[in-house]
Amino acid sequence: MMRFLSLLLFVSLGISSLYAQNHPLPIEIKQAYKNGTRAPSGYPGQNYWQNHAKYEIDVRLLLSEKILKGEEKVTYFNNSPDTLDRIVIRLYQNIYKKGNPREWPMGDNENEGVIIDWLMINGDSIDLDNRRSAYVFATNLTVMLPNPLLPGDSLEMETRWKFEISDRTLRTGHYGNDRFFIAYWYPQIAVYDDIDGWDRVEYLGMVEYYNDFNEYDVKISTPPGYVLWATGDLVNERDMFSDYVLKNLMTARLTNDITRIFSASDFKKRNKIIRYDGINAFHTNIWHFKATQVPDFSFAVTRDVNWDGSSIMVDSLTRRRVFVDAVYADSARTYQQSAEWARASVAYMSFELPGIPFPYPHMTTVSNDTRGGGMESPMMANNGDPVSAPDAALTIFHEIAHSYFPFCMGTNERKYAWMDEGWAAFLPLGFSKKHFPEYPYDTRSISSFENINGKERESTLMTLSYSIGDYDSYRSHAYVRPALAYYFLQDALGDSLFKLALHEFVHIWAGKHPLPYDFFNTFSRVAAEDLNWFFEPWFYERAYADLGIKKITNDNKIVIQNYGGLPLPVVVSCEFADGTTELIRRSTLVWRSGDPAIIIQVDSDKMINKVTLGSEFVPDVDDSNNILEPGY
Numbered sequence: 001m002m003r004f005l006s007l008l009l010f011v012s013l014g015i016s017s018l019y020a021q022n023h024p025l026p027i028e029i030k031q032a033y034k035n036g037t038r039a040p041s042g043y044p045g046q047n048y049w050q051n052h053a054k055y056e057i058d059v060r061l062l063l064s065e066k067i068l069k070g071e072e073k074v075t076y077f078n079n080s081p082d083t084l085d086r087i088v089i090r091l092y093q094n095i096y097k098k099g100n101p102r103e104w105p106m107g108d109n110e111n112e113g114v115i116i117d118w119l120m121i122n123g124d125s126i127d128l129d130n131r132r133s134a135y136v137f138a139t140n141l142t143v144m145l146p147n148p149l150l151p152g153d154s155l156e157m158e159t160r161w162k163f164e165i166s167d168r169t170l171r172t173g174h175y176g177n178d179r180f181f182i183a184y185w186y187p188q189i190a191v192y193d194d195i196d197g198w199d200r201v202e203y204l205g206m207v208e209y210y211n212d213f214n215e216y217d218v219k220i221s222t223p224p225g226y227v228l229w230a231t232g233d234l235v236n237e238r239d240m241f242s243d244y245v246l247k248n249l250m251t252a253r254l255t256n257d258i259t260r261i262f263s264a265s266d267f268k269k270r271n272k273i274i275r276y277d278g279i280n281a282f283h284t285n286i287w288h289f290k291a292t293q294v295p296d297f298s299f300a301v302t303r304d305v306n307w308d309g310s311s312i313m314v315d316s317l318t319r320r321r322v323f324v325d326a327v328y329a330d331s332a333r334t335y336q337q338s339a340e341w342a343r344a345s346v347a348y349m350s351f352e353l354p355g356i357p358f359p360y361p362h363m364t365t366v367s368n369d370t371r372g373g374g375m376e377s378p379m380m381a382n383n384g385d386p387v388s389a390p391d392a393a394l395t396i397f398h399e400i401a402h403s404y405f406p407f408c409m410g411t412n413e414r415k416y417a418w419m420d421e422g423w424a425a426f427l428p429l430g431f432s433k434k435h436f437p438e439y440p441y442d443t444r445s446i447s448s449f450e451n452i453n454g455k456e457r458e459s460t461l462m463t464l465s466y467s468i469g470d471y472d473s474y475r476s477h478a479y480v481r482p483a484l485a486y487y488f489l490q491d492a493l494g495d496s497l498f499k500l501a502l503h504e505f506v507h508i509w510a511g512k513h514p515l516p517y518d519f520f521n522t523f524s525r526v527a528a529e530d531l532n533w534f535f536e537p538w539f540y541e542r543a544y545a546d547l548g549i550k551k552i553t554n555d556n557k558i559v560i561q562n563y564g565g566l567p568l569p570v571v572v573s574c575e576f577a578d579g580t581t582e583l584i585r586r587s588t589l590v591w592r593s594g595d596p597a598i599i600i601q602v603d604s605d606k607m608i609n610k611v612t613l614g615s616e617f618v619p620d621v622d623d624s625n626n627i628l629e630p631g632y
């Protein structure tokens with residue numbers, strides 16, 4: 001019987017070759033290996049390069065008209081080996097422009113988009129009405145350079161622009177009650193990279209970041225009575241805040257306890273928060289921020305809110321502390337505890353998983369008072385205020401987790417959203433178990449995966465994210481399937497090897513632009529085995545979660561068949577004729593040989609009455625093959 005069975009397994013492996021095939025590499029990736037910009041080992045190649053820019057932006061927030069008006073000087077450095085005859089500039093706010101394509105309905109909230117008064121390159125004025133020198137298509141403005149930009153050279157772009165801040169908020173905008181969160185706002189030079197050249201993917205609402213690592217020097221003018229938080233350091237803090245606020249800030253930056261820096265009622269007393277002398281005497285506040293080596297810059301402006309903060313030492317070697325703070329209104333449902341949750345999130349990420357010191361000097365979470373959801377930007381999160389505490393805490397955690405992916409690791413979310421959303425959806429699993437043991441974060445992820453897994457609408461992870469139009473399909477592609485892929489990869493490799501590979505991936509690619517291939521190759525190299533048996537079905541294929549009990553032999557061998565082809569842990573519960581039970585668990589690693597079936601030898605010769613396969617922690621889209629009762 002057994003001999004027959006193994007022959008059967010051998011033959012079926014030969015026919016289906018379940019995991020063994022390697023997908024042919026795309027031509028651009030082969031070329032990158034040839035050019036030495038990337039390497040099959042997963043390391044950045046010896047010829048790896050990336051471009052970057054220095055932004056100096058002076059911006060004025062006109063609150064009554066809800067207009068943002070800016071002047072901007074950008075120095076753009078061409079580190080590529082190519083001579084550039086054009087630059088591509090992103091005008092994100094054109095998503096609101098009348099008649100433009102988009103994936104989110106705007107109702108009657110369309111506006112004029114970004115209005116550019118003038119634009120100069122190296123002092124030459126660009127004729128924006130002449131299609132031979134510049135053209136706009138949806139959210140991209142392409143400017144033909146009067147003189148080509150040579151390798152190793154830089155150019156200076158200067159521009160003046162404005163746009164209307166929309167009340168139809170999408171990652172950014174006016175959230176009502178004078179709460180503004182401004183992201184995706186200034187004309188920004190797109191990424192030029194070794195794979196695609198210029199990134200021309202339009203911003204239609206669904207896909208998010210792919211940015212270079214830049215320097216920012218931003219001055220933002222607001223009317224009096226408002227406070228502003230932003231990416232980077234407020235360099236004129238001592239000119240802006242009262243002694244009362246400065247003293248509380250100092251305390252918060254040095255202690256683990258949460259300090260109330262100011263409260264909503266403090267806004268009623270003039271001079272309590274803002275220092276109205278010196279530069280603020282003329283009733284315009286100019287907030288001056290600087291940030292280096294960050295992929296973007298955003299800010300929040302509001303009043304009548306509470307500001308809580310504390311700090312945490314994230315690196316025991318350097319004793320570096322991170323300031324972690326939260327901003328919310330008195331009407332908030334769950335945010336009274338938000339500073340604590342944010343602090344616990346930074347602690348978890350710094351010391352547990354990924355277990356890498358938090359990469360930024362501060363992390364500010366702002367509640368926009370809407371029902372839920374959240375939006376990350378470097379050092380700043382723009383979150384809704386859900387009804388339940390775990391929902392709020394896990395949203396806060398998720399948006400902070402983006403500090404690692406895609407901000408520290410400059411992944412291309414427009415093409416591979418799972419390279420950041422997947423991690424930001426996976427990392428809360430452990431945090432949730434630790435702080436909210438009753439909360440079903442894991443089983444909810446699993447059932448949401450089961451709802452779409454194996455169905456026609458499910459996209460593979462290697463489908464380019466921007467090409468997916470269906471919302472549920474995108475959710476599953478960007479968040480759910482990759483989060484579970486990382487979860488079961490951890491199960492396959494074991495916690496310490498998984499963490500070692502993750503650390504290696506972060507350390508060699510931090511501040512750069514890793515691709516999926518760099519991720520796969522780094523993990524395989526660290527694991528010292530070809531992990532394609534895992535990566536192929538989870539990332540490339542439409543494999544789905546369906547394990548089943550094929551048969552039980554007289555000598556108590558249980559044959560588990562992988563009908564869906566997805567490598568998963570095997571959990572089997574055996575009920576014996578004498579009434580006793582045994583729980584058997586095999587890790588995801590059992591599928592590494594590529595065989596579509598495995599044999600579990602039960603460690604007892606007692607008669608088996610019933611075998612049940614599965615667990616609420618392992619997805620399975622077909623339960624009909626999960627119970628076998630050989631005794632009947």
Ligand SMILES: [Zn+2]
Nearest residue numbers: 398402421424
């Ligand atoms: Zn996210």
